[in-house]
Amino acid sequence: MVAEDKTELNQWLYGRQLVDILQELSVKLSLDELVAVLKRIQPRLYSIASSSKQFAKEVHLTVSAVRYTRFRDSKKYRKGVCSTFIADRSDHEPMPIFIQPNKHFHVPEKGDLPLIMVGPGTGVAPFRGFLQERQARGDQGKNWLFFGEQHAATDFYYQEELLQFQKDGVLNELSLAFSRDQTQKIYVQDRMRERGQEIWQWLEEGAHFCVCGDATRMAKDVDQALRDIVQQYGKFDEAETANYMRKLNMDKRYLRDVY
Numbered sequence: 001m002v003a004e005d006k007t008e009l010n011q012w013l014y015g016r017q018l019v020d021i022l023q024e025l026s027v028k029l030s031l032d033e034l035v036a037v038l039k040r041i042q043p044r045l046y047s048i049a050s051s052s053k054q055f056a057k058e059v060h061l062t063v064s065a066v067r068y069t070r071f072r073d074s075k076k077y078r079k080g081v082c083s084t085f086i087a088d089r090s091d092h093e094p095m096p097i098f099i100q101p102n103k104h105f106h107v108p109e110k111g112d113l114p115l116i117m118v119g120p121g122t123g124v125a126p127f128r129g130f131l132q133e134r135q136a137r138g139d140q141g142k143n144w145l146f147f148g149e150q151h152a153a154t155d156f157y158y159q160e161e162l163l164q165f166q167k168d169g170v171l172n173e174l175s176l177a178f179s180r181d182q183t184q185k186i187y188v189q190d191r192m193r194e195r196g197q198e199i200w201q202w203l204e205e206g207a208h209f210c211v212c213g214d215a216t217r218m219a220k221d222v223d224q225a226l227r228d229i230v231q232q233y234g235k236f237d238e239a240e241t242a243n244y245m246r247k248l249n250m251d252k253r254y255l256r257d258v259y
């Protein structure tokens with residue numbers, strides 16, 4: 001494998017930890033030699049899932065603990081470094097943290113504008129903060145959340161809070177896509193397509209469209225669904241659709257925080 005082929009390298013590396021590579025390639029190193037080539041541990045980023053207007057002295061996170069077994073071999077049980085540290089040990093051990101502001105990803109400054117949020121999985125995190133923020137500011141703009149996970153029974157993050165936001169009239173629309181509760185997979189973009197006409201109407205009313213979560217698959221598919229909705233309900237050709245999407249971007253109404 002050549003070093004330039006980043007995609008292939010990343011695919012090969014996905015799921016392999018250092019110990020797997022040392023074993024597979026039968027690398028023989030002394031402890032000192034090994035330590036000398038290791039990089040400092042890298043920071044991990046997590047979206048802030050709360051609003052400082054409602055929790056002035058707290059920062060809430062939504063962390064999915066990375067735990068998996070390589071090749072279904074129970075001896076090859078692997079844990080993500082940071083997510084399982086937070087899940088299993090952060091109650092007892094201090095954890096250095098820093099804040100990296102994301103100036104481009106936020107609620108609309110004008111409180112009366114509608115907001116569409118697409119956040120499957122841990123992508124829901126910032127949108128819990130957005131809803132808290134808009135509630136605290138008393139914004140009158142409508143809010144619509146698309147959330148998806150594997151199973152409603154176990155993975156409906158913030159279920160009670162989201163339902164309360166609905167009761168309080170803060171969350172006007174909640175569209176759910178539990179991918180593995182039926183034989184056919186259902187994803188957030190399928191729910192978007194079912195409600196394409198209304199999404200188009202919200203966009204025409206000036207809605208901001210925000211996406212957070214998986215970059216490799218979800219964000220691309222959601223982008224395609226949005227383009228298709230704009231084209232179909234705007235009655236546009238390809239060039240007009242591209243223009244509309246460009247304008248959404250330029251007006252900072254199509255915001256993405258994907259990873």
Ligand SMILES: Cc1cc2nc3c(=O)[nH]c(=O)nc-3n(C[C@H](O)[C@H](O)[C@H](O)COP(=O)(O)OP(=O)(O)OC[C@H]3O[C@@H](n4cnc5c(N)ncnc54)[C@H](O)[C@@H]3O)c2cc1C
Pocket residue numbers: 013014015016044045046047048062063064065066067068079080081082083084122123125257258259
């Ligand atoms: C801007 C940004 C925002 C983020 N926000 C959040 C957030 O709000 N919540 C959140 O939970 N995460 C978020 N992340 C991801 C987070 O930063 C970490 O990457 C994640 O928690 C994993 O870190 P870790 O140290 O636990 O795992 P690591 O020790 O870094 O291990 C991850 C590696 O484990 C392997 N792996 C993971 N899952 C599997 C699997 N199922 N099968 C096989 N191999 C696997 C892959 O090799 C992967 O690269 C965000 C990332 C970015 C860049």
Ligand SMILES: NC(=O)c1ccc[n+]([C@@H]2O[C@H](COP(=O)([O-])OP(=O)(O)OC[C@H]3O[C@@H](n4cnc5c(N)ncnc54)[C@H](OP(=O)(O)O)[C@@H]3O)[C@@H](O)[C@H]2O)c1
Pocket residue numbers: 014064120121122123148149150177178179180185187188189213214215216217218219221222259
């Ligand atoms: N590279 C990988 O293979 C891989 C795999 C898992 C997670 N991750 C990473 O893990 C991090 C966090 O993941 P997460 O726990 O928040 O959840 P996630 O893995 O993003 O899954 C959340 C939900 O999204 C669904 N989903 C899968 N593919 C989708 C698509 N193309 N479009 C829309 N929805 C889709 C999942 O369904 P199904 O699971 O039923 O398909 C699940 O219901 C992200 O950084 C993600 O990139 C990467």
